[in-house]
Amino acid sequence: MSKKPIIICVTGGKGGTGKTLVAVNLATMFKNIGKKVLLIDGDVENPNTYLLLGGELENKESVPFFKPEIIEEKCTKCGLCAENCAPHALLHIKDSYPIPILPVCSGCKLCYKICPAEAIKAGQKTIGWTYSTIKNGLSLLIGELKPSEARSAAVVEVLLEKLDEIIKTEPTKYDYIVLDTAPGAHCDVELLINKADFVVPVTEPTRFGKLDLIRIIELIELINKDSRAIVNRSSLLGYRNQFLKELEEKNIKILGDIPLDDDIVNSYCQGIPLMDENSEFKSGEGYKAFQEIFNNLIEWIDTNNT
Numbered sequence: 001m002s003k004k005p006i007i008i009c010v011t012g013g014k015g016g017t018g019k020t021l022v023a024v025n026l027a028t029m030f031k032n033i034g035k036k037v038l039l040i041d042g043d044v045e046n047p048n049t050y051l052l053l054g055g056e057l058e059n060k061e062s063v064p065f066f067k068p069e070i071i072e073e074k075c076t077k078c079g080l081c082a083e084n085c086a087p088h089a090l091l092h093i094k095d096s097y098p099i100p101i102l103p104v105c106s107g108c109k110l111c112y113k114i115c116p117a118e119a120i121k122a123g124q125k126t127i128g129w130t131y132s133t134i135k136n137g138l139s140l141l142i143g144e145l146k147p148s149e150a151r152s153a154a155v156v157e158v159l160l161e162k163l164d165e166i167i168k169t170e171p172t173k174y175d176y177i178v179l180d181t182a183p184g185a186h187c188d189v190e191l192l193i194n195k196a197d198f199v200v201p202v203t204e205p206t207r208f209g210k211l212d213l214i215r216i217i218e219l220i221e222l223i224n225k226d227s228r229a230i231v232n233r234s235s236l237l238g239y240r241n242q243f244l245k246e247l248e249e250k251n252i253k254i255l256g257d258i259p260l261d262d263d264i265v266n267s268y269c270q271g272i273p274l275m276d277e278n279s280e281f282k283s284g285e286g287y288k289a290f291q292e293i294f295n296n297l298i299e300w301i302d303t304n305n306t
């Protein structure tokens with residue numbers, strides 16, 4: 001096995017497919033076989049891995065973001081900053097001080113760098129938070145975007161900086177790192193997929209599920225990563241076999257499928273992952289499906305790491 005941790009990214013083109021359920025249970029199964037695991041929740045607009053683990057957010061740290069502050073005593077009202085601000089985040093009226101429009105500001109710092117009078121101060125605002133904790137023997141790192149803020153990728157970048165620091169300073173601290181992304185195929189998701197050795201998109205057996213799966217696989221392939229999909233709620237509408245066949249016809253590789261199972265819901269409500277050693281729900285179809293998926297995942301990893 002390599003010295004660096006193996007990074008598995010669980011993603012999905014569509015919201016509500018069960019990505020987090022899969023990420024939490026895969027991480028739990030690695031823990032069950034004695035591996036050191038870090039689960040990173042990169043769904044920063046809706047982080048809920050800790051809920052599935054029955055935990056609470058701890059060790060809160062702010063995610064700072066640049067904000068331009070105009071020093072009126074120095075500003076000559078020349079307007080150069082506003083003229084060069086691509087997203088028009090500085091309002092400048094002739095003979096007035098520029099006014100920052102912060103929700104539009106990308107934080108590029110161009111205005112700060114080019115102001116000839118050094119009249120722009122590098123201020124900071126908090127756009128979100130990170131949390132770290134240990135739940136059920138799993139290490140958790142969580143990102144959360146502040147409500148009303150739009151820079152979710154900046155919060156994901158801070159999570160990845162923390163991950164890079166761990167890999168650099170303590171490369172053997174974890175054997176496996178499981179990343180849980182936001183739904184969709186946008187830059188937050190791309191940042192996390194880009195970090196992964198193995199990518200697992202999760203979908204459901206509906207027409208929209210299939211279209212979104214194809215879209216996220218296109219993104220995964222653009223980043224030159226390999227993927228194996230999981231079909232969650234596969235028994236929905238009695239469509240399983242046809243759906244799996246359709247994916248096969250599209251050359252989409254499958255890690256496995258998870259049928260509808262009350263035990264999954266019951267374990268969710270108890271805040272103990274279905275696959276946890278202390279789970280009361282070890283006999284249902286969902287449990288068997290997760291075991292098969294995990295075996296397939298290990299085989300896939302072993303095939304690529306030999």
Ligand code: SF4
Pocket residue numbers: 070074075076077078079080081082098114115116117118119120
């Ligand atoms: S570039 Fe500097 S001096 Fe000119 S308007 Fe902007 S803040 Fe003021």
Ligand code: SF4
Pocket residue numbers: 068084085086087088089090100104105106107108109110111112
């Ligand atoms: S940091 Fe960039 S986007 Fe924000 S106001 Fe300055 S130039 Fe505009």
